[in-house]
Amino acid sequence: MKDTITIATRESALAMWQSEFVAAQIEAHTPFKTQLLPMTTEGDQRLEVTLNKIGGKGLFLKELEQAMLDGRADIAVHSMKDVPADLPADFQICAVFPRADESDAFVSNQFQQLAELPQGAVVGTSSLRRQAQLLAVRPDLTVKPLRGNVNSRLQKLDDGLYDAIILASAGLIRLGFDARINSRLTAPDWLPAVSQGAVGIECLHTDAELAAALQVLADEHTWQCVRAERALNLKLNGSCSVAIGALASYQPDDTIALKAGVFSPDGSRTITARQQGYDPVKLGGYVADDLLNQGAEEILALAD
Numbered sequence: 001m002k003d004t005i006t007i008a009t010r011e012s013a014l015a016m017w018q019s020e021f022v023a024a025q026i027e028a029h030t031p032f033k034t035q036l037l038p039m040t041t042e043g044d045q046r047l048e049v050t051l052n053k054i055g056g057k058g059l060f061l062k063e064l065e066q067a068m069l070d071g072r073a074d075i076a077v078h079s080m081k082d083v084p085a086d087l088p089a090d091f092q093i094c095a096v097f098p099r100a101d102e103s104d105a106f107v108s109n110q111f112q113q114l115a116e117l118p119q120g121a122v123v124g125t126s127s128l129r130r131q132a133q134l135l136a137v138r139p140d141l142t143v144k145p146l147r148g149n150v151n152s153r154l155q156k157l158d159d160g161l162y163d164a165i166i167l168a169s170a171g172l173i174r175l176g177f178d179a180r181i182n183s184r185l186t187a188p189d190w191l192p193a194v195s196q197g198a199v200g201i202e203c204l205h206t207d208a209e210l211a212a213a214l215q216v217l218a219d220e221h222t223w224q225c226v227r228a229e230r231a232l233n234l235k236l237n238g239s240c241s242v243a244i245g246a247l248a249s250y251q252p253d254d255t256i257a258l259k260a261g262v263f264s265p266d267g268s269r270t271i272t273a274r275q276q277g278y279d280p281v282k283l284g285g286y287v288a289d290d291l292l293n294q295g296a297e298e299i300l301a302l303a304d
């Protein structure tokens with residue numbers, strides 16, 4: 001087997017941080033050396049429209065996957081949140097790392113938390129899930145689109161375009177912006193995106209030897225939780241845009257507890273479900289069925 005693993009990565013500061021983290025883990029815990037292959041993806045370039053209109057989350061992966069198919073790279077590193085539930089058949093997730101902070105962060109230069117925002121305040125996010133949960137508790141707020149990488153989103157807040165913005169805490173922490181988190185929006189009242197806070201390694205299905213060699217890096221409990229959340233997402237047909245929140249947590253009795261919610265874009269309708277079980281894929285399916293029985297399909301269709 002080769003002795004250097006080439007890691008395809010997006011070029012954003014967050015993606016580079018995650019890939020450098022994975023490279024260091026590989027060098028510390030396996031016999032391999034590593035090198036990075038930074039690439040621009042269509043998802044990074046097309047900031048003008050919402051992602052679901054141009055093909056969804058897969059746009060952050062396609063170029064990296066092509067590099068693996070061409071033999072220019074061996075693995076790709078992703079925020080698992082950006083990995084579609086229906087991964088193309090040629091690929092597998094061969095390891096996920098322990099989940100970091102899965103919460104969303106409330107970030108503002110004037111206010112400490114959501115409840116402090118004045119009537120009609122402007123909050124920045126392009127996530128339908130965040131928008132819907134914001135409006136569910138504060139229908140008076142004005143939600144304005146905010147895309148781009150973590151640094152540019154913070155810059156837009158500092159430029160005065162918003163009273164507050166919502167970002168993933170994990171991304172802020174990884175880039176050293178912990179101090180910008182005014183407060184956290186946390187489960188069970190607020191649900192993160194499927195797989196939020198987890199970093200994973202993708203490789204070719206055919207690369208079984210490499211996948212096996214990287215198993216020493218895999219966090220089994222995080223993987224089970226991520227699988228439960230992804231199974232739920234797949235059953236609800238969670239294209240990246242839909243307002244689905246979910247969080248699975250590993251319990252002391254070795255079960256997984258999964259809570260999930262589906263929200264209408266204007267925040268007026270919310271349905272949630274929660275179950276516990278041993279089999280992550282079945283659990284995700286059961287919670288999805290519960291949501292579907294409560295009318296999830298109709299609510300999700302409102303986002304199209």
Ligand SMILES: NCc1[nH]cc(CCC(=O)O)c1CC(=O)O
Pocket residue numbers: 079080081082150166167168169170171195196197198199
């Ligand atoms: N959508 C982009 C994205 N993908 C993963 C993260 C954060 C890191 C993580 O969830 O692991 C972010 C930034 C954000 O949503 O604020």
